[in-house]
Amino acid sequence: MISVESIFVDAMRTLAMVLDMDEGEKLNHAWRVGLVSLAVAKEMGLSRPDLVYYGGLLHDIGSVGLLDHVIHHAQHGFKDSEARRHSEKGAHILRPFLPALGLDTMVAEHHERFDGKGFPSGKKEDEISIPAAVIHMADILDVLLRDQPSQVLWEKVFKITKQASGAAVAPAVAQAAASVIERERDWFEDLFEPEGPKTQAMAIHLAPKETASYTPDDLLGQMLWLFTRVIDAKSPAIMGHSIRVAWTASRIAQTLATEDLDPQDLVWAGLLHDVGVMGVPRSLFSSDKTPDSKERLRLNRHAAYSMEVISHMRPVAHLALAAGSHHEHYNGQGYPLRARGEEIPLMGRLLAFSDYYDRLTLPGRPGSLSHEKAMKRLGQEKGRRLDPRLAEAALDVLSSCGQLQAEPPQDLESFRQLFSTDRADVASLVKKEAPAVQVPPDPQLTRVSLLYQSFLLSHEPVAFTDSSDKILDANRAFLELVGLGLDKVAGSFATDLGLDLADSTGAGQTREIAFAGPDGRTVELLVSSQIIRDTAGQSLGRIWHMSDISARRQMEEALKEKNRALAELNRMKSDMLAITSHDMKSPLGGIIGYASMVKELFNDLAPVEILRYLDRIIASGNQLVRFINDILDASRIESGSLELFFDEVDLDSILRLLTDEQLAAHHGREISIRYLAPKNLKPVWADKARITQVLANLLSNAAKFSPIRGEITIEYAISEDGKHIVSVADQGPGIPKENAARIFERYYQVNGNGVAKSQGSGLGLYIVKNLAQAHGGEVAFCNREGGGSVFTLTLPGLLPGTRRE
Numbered sequence: 001m002i003s004v005e006s007i008f009v010d011a012m013r014t015l016a017m018v019l020d021m022d023e024g025e026k027l028n029h030a031w032r033v034g035l036v037s038l039a040v041a042k043e044m045g046l047s048r049p050d051l052v053y054y055g056g057l058l059h060d061i062g063s064v065g066l067l068d069h070v071i072h073h074a075q076h077g078f079k080d081s082e083a084r085r086h087s088e089k090g091a092h093i094l095r096p097f098l099p100a101l102g103l104d105t106m107v108a109e110h111h112e113r114f115d116g117k118g119f120p121s122g123k124k125e126d127e128i129s130i131p132a133a134v135i136h137m138a139d140i141l142d143v144l145l146r147d148q149p150s151q152v153l154w155e156k157v158f159k160i161t162k163q164a165s166g167a168a169v170a171p172a173v174a175q176a177a178a179s180v181i182e183r184e185r186d187w188f189e190d191l192f193e194p195e196g197p198k199t200q201a202m203a204i205h206l207a208p209k210e211t212a213s214y215t216p217d218d219l220l221g222q223m224l225w226l227f228t229r230v231i232d233a234k235s236p237a238i239m240g241h242s243i244r245v246a247w248t249a250s251r252i253a254q255t256l257a258t259e260d261l262d263p264q265d266l267v268w269a270g271l272l273h274d275v276g277v278m279g280v281p282r283s284l285f286s287s288d289k290t291p292d293s294k295e296r297l298r299l300n301r302h303a304a305y306s307m308e309v310i311s312h313m314r315p316v317a318h319l320a321l322a323a324g325s326h327h328e329h330y331n332g333q334g335y336p337l338r339a340r341g342e343e344i345p346l347m348g349r350l351l352a353f354s355d356y357y358d359r360l361t362l363p364g365r366p367g368s369l370s371h372e373k374a375m376k377r378l379g380q381e382k383g384r385r386l387d388p389r390l391a392e393a394a395l396d397v398l399s400s401c402g403q404l405q406a407e408p409p410q411d412l413e414s415f416r417q418l419f420s421t422d423r424a425d426v427a428s429l430v431k432k433e434a435p436a437v438q439v440p441p442d443p444q445l446t447r448v449s450l451l452y453q454s455f456l457l458s459h460e461p462v463a464f465t466d467s468s469d470k471i472l473d474a475n476r477a478f479l480e481l482v483g484l485g486l487d488k489v490a491g492s493f494a495t496d497l498g499l500d501l502a503d504s505t506g507a508g509q510t511r512e513i514a515f516a517g518p519d520g521r522t523v524e525l526l527v528s529s530q531i532i533r534d535t536a537g538q539s540l541g542r543i544w545h546m547s548d549i550s551a552r553r554q555m556e557e558a559l560k561e562k563n564r565a566l567a568e569l570n571r572m573k574s575d576m577l578a579i580t581s582h583d584m585k586s587p588l589g590g591i592i593g594y595a596s597m598v599k600e601l602f603n604d605l606a607p608v609e610i611l612r613y614l615d616r617i618i619a620s621g622n623q624l625v626r627f628i629n630d631i632l633d634a635s636r637i638e639s640g641s642l643e644l645f646f647d648e649v650d651l652d653s654i655l656r657l658l659t660d661e662q663l664a665a666h667h668g669r670e671i672s673i674r675y676l677a678p679k680n681l682k683p684v685w686a687d688k689a690r691i692t693q694v695l696a697n698l699l700s701n702a703a704k705f706s707p708i709r710g711e712i713t714i715e716y717a718i719s720e721d722g723k724h725i726v727s728v729a730d731q732g733p734g735i736p737k738e739n740a741a742r743i744f745e746r747y748y749q750v751n752g753n754g755v756a757k758s759q760g761s762g763l764g765l766y767i768v769k770n771l772a773q774a775h776g777g778e779v780a781f782c783n784r785e786g787g788g789s790v791f792t793l794t795l796p797g798l799l800p801g802t803r804r805e
Helices: 004-019 029-044 049-057 070-075 086-094 103-109 130-145 150-164 171-183 185-190 196-202 209-213 216-233 241-256 263-272 275-279 293-300 302-311 314-323 346-360 371-380 388-403 410-418 443-457 476-482 550-601 607-639 651-665 688-705 764-774
Strands: 462-466 471-474 510-516 522-533 539-548 647-649 672-676 684-686 711-718 724-729 778-783 789-795
Touching (some): 004 049, 004 216, 004 275, 004 314, 029 171, 029 196, 049 103, 049 130, 103 130, 130 171, 171 185, 185 196, 216 241, 216 263, 241 263, 241 346, 241 388, 263 302, 263 346, 275 302, 302 314, 302 476, 346 388, 371 388, 462 476, 522 550, 647 688, 651 711, 651 724, 684 688, 688 711, 688 764, 764 778, 764 789
Antiparallel strands (some): 462 539, 510 522, 522 539, 647 684, 778 789
């Protein structure tokens, strides 16, 4: 037997999933808020983190009647007055819920703000309970982060908690949220993956201690009572429908007196049969007009949703197929499975009577029928919509109920009252009388029924084909995959649907295929098949199993990309370590060597020799400083923390100064520099120190690679569109074609043809390129005809309105 704790946990998880169904899409909002609330409650050491968790799961329970899901109202600031009332409505629904007392207060206050600007009551500071503030913080995080890509998530999460501190929530709550998220980053990031919230929620097995005082049936009644209140809140048009269907269905089951029908199961199935309406657009319930064909199709999906929801609750999972079959027609024209006759579970055929009668007579519904006309309609539907063999018993019960509508029977009235009070002891209202006829169940039929239910409810697409590869049957997941109903799929070939199933693949083997879905998205499927044979061994066809491996493929590609990136980072790390050890060791060795020499020979050295050694020490120190500065600049560029301070800059003056410095530095090599520039040049809008760094690097490289008595040519001009163009050409060996594409990469250095590798960090040109781009410009390279290299820096001119007064 399933424990009371498991009954509570399963029902609460499922109810959270129901609340998150938005037009059939699962938003995972309730699960995320519950999980974050639990983590923050534990971080703060609250006495009842279990209740905070369930308060988070159910915090939006009062929003089920809104035309749009509450998450959309939250993202637009709750401008709709009805949406602002959802916390009050939720508290009203939960107030009499005994297994978890206190949830109503949390739900009522979860939009109150610490600064007093919240709703519905404008409470502030200590007037707001800490559990409600915890749920509010979790709610804010999910609303603001749910649509963010993962690379943006961490840029915003701590900004959100900081802004909420002392405004939306108490500072202690915001700090606890920030602390737990900072410590558990992987856990928090996983919450925003498609299956992350579900996986984490399934691992939570907390149940309030109050549940221990209930029997399983009594607690299950309490949980289904809560579901019924939520279903009723969907729309006034269906208020009380589930309760009436449950009552009449259980009465019919008692009248039939067969072991195949447990009246209590009929109560459970009747209460939950329409839970799938939570996934139907709210606008379809608010309109008085008759729905068109597309709207009707969307409404009809609720039966399949009901099957899915009920299957998640272990105590009633065995009722999923039957409860969701209440719109199947005896002649096979119903939905969602197009089952016919005995293929429809007996309980589903019985629920069809109760559901159809109540919908025909719903008060205030357009086209609502009187009791007499409704009974006549039911009689006309025998053999078409309704099972003719159940008709006599079912119509007798419904007739007696209808005749007494003016004065409802006492047991019906008690049943109604049960679901407006605080203890749903449904078992006490169901009379379990001995059946008139004992009909022992057929074990083989039961086994087949269970297998068929498993097939229908499988989350993986499954289809049966005959020996000619025509589709005989398909489950819900397959129909959703192809975007068609069973009536369109049955009898067609898989290739007609765009699925390349039929091939030479042997039984038990698998292969991967790409399928273009109805939404335009390409789905990667892993397909396997098994031959089905009759008792004589003859092939009857195949059963095809399909798994959507699109997410796995994406993860594999992402993993490959990460591995490539890690390999590149590892290579770069090795390069950096090699360069750093070499380029720091050389100047440090020079400094230590010259200093040691001066120390040992100090008394024997002439002052001029000591000065020469000191100059070398200073030169080596400057070389080391330049290397460290290059590493720091590269780090700032990569982290995005490089700051530029723009002003009007005279490039001509900078180039003339740098020319003189290079001539002095390379005097012994007799290098000449030719500088060509027009007169009356305009200033450029740039960071003077950084643009000087760029030009100094280009001139220094040109001098390093120039031969003795070589000539460097600097040309500076302004183009017709106002761009500043500086080119630096040398007569060195140039750069081999195979290396040209990588010269601007980090730590990349090139040996010229026969020229020794120059000293440096390998970061110079990488920094030059990024500094140029930070100025809105670019740097380009080409080899000169006859030898040598040309580097060209292009910068935008002085932008209008940027001149400082």
